[in-house]
Amino acid sequence: MFxxxxxxxxxxxxxxxxxxxxxxxxxxxxxxxxxxxxxxxxSALGTFLGGMVHVFAAAMGVSIILARSAVVFAAxxxxxxAYLCFLGVRMIVDARKDSQALNDATLQxxxxxxxxxxxxxxxxxxxxxxxxxxxxxxxxxxxRASGHVxxxxxTLGTISVAMNTTADLIVIALAGPIGKRIRASATFRRRQRxxxxxxxxxxxxxxxxxxxx
Numbered sequence: 001m002f003x004x005x006x007x008x009x010x011x012x013x014x015x016x017x018x019x020x021x022x023x024x025x026x027x028x029x030x031x032x033x034x035x036x037x038x039x040x041x042x043s044a045l046g047t048f049l050g051g052m053v054h055v056f057a058a059a060m061g062v063s064i065i066l067a068r069s070a071v072v073f074a075a076x077x078x079x080x081x082a083y084l085c086f087l088g089v090r091m092i093v094d095a096r097k098d099s100q101a102l103n104d105a106t107l108q109x110x111x112x113x114x115x116x117x118x119x120x121x122x123x124x125x126x127x128x129x130x131x132x133x134x135x136x137x138x139x140x141x142x143x144r145a146s147g148h149v150x151x152x153x154x155t156l157g158t159i160s161v162a163m164n165t166t167a168d169l170i171v172i173a174l175a176g177p178i179g180k181r182i183r184a185s186a187t188f189r190r191r192q193r194x195x196x197x198x199x200x201x202x203x204x205x206x207x208x209x210x211x212x213x
Contacts, residue, residue, distance in 0.1 A: 046120020
């Protein structure tokens with residue numbers, strides 16, 4: 001069902017994106033540091049469920065259009081590729097600003113917050129950037145000629161969300177040393193986000209230059 005080359009590229013990109021310390025990972029880490037590993041796990045589960053809401057919503061909307069129109073399919077891929085490049089550039093620029101640090105005030109606010117599971121769901125579901133990301137990222141790896149566009153979209157989306165959650169759970173298990181490293185090292189944060197931004201730019205350029213199928 002999947003093109004082997006594109007699927008391998010998808011796994012590589014999804015893995016690099018999963019391990020990069022973005023807002024979702026930092027949110028889960030902060031919950032763990034503020035309320036313990038139980039709250040961290042519940043928060044990670046919440047962001048997983050929220051991510052799956054976006055996956056199914058995008059799959060139901062996009063797959064119907066993509067399955068019927070090759071022109072629209074190509075347009076979505078090119079627009080998505082451009083958006084990925086934009087995200088990559090913005091991530092590199094933001095890395096220089098280093099606005100992702102965790103501070104004591106943030107930890108105190110999260111420690112006072114309740115219902116980490118539903119807060120995680122709400123945080124992810126109500127984030128329009130997550131919806132835009134899935135709408136731009138997943139279609140790049142859907143092979144229209146293979147059919148079953150909805151199933152392809154959901155499968156790839158589920159893999160991506162599961163990899164993100166797995167990375168979050170690893171961060172929770174190592175919350176002490178990882179939290180200290182991320183909080184203390186601005187250089188570490190900048191390098192991670194710069195690398196991820198470069199991956200997004202490269203991915204967007206690759207899919208824009210490759211043949212749509």
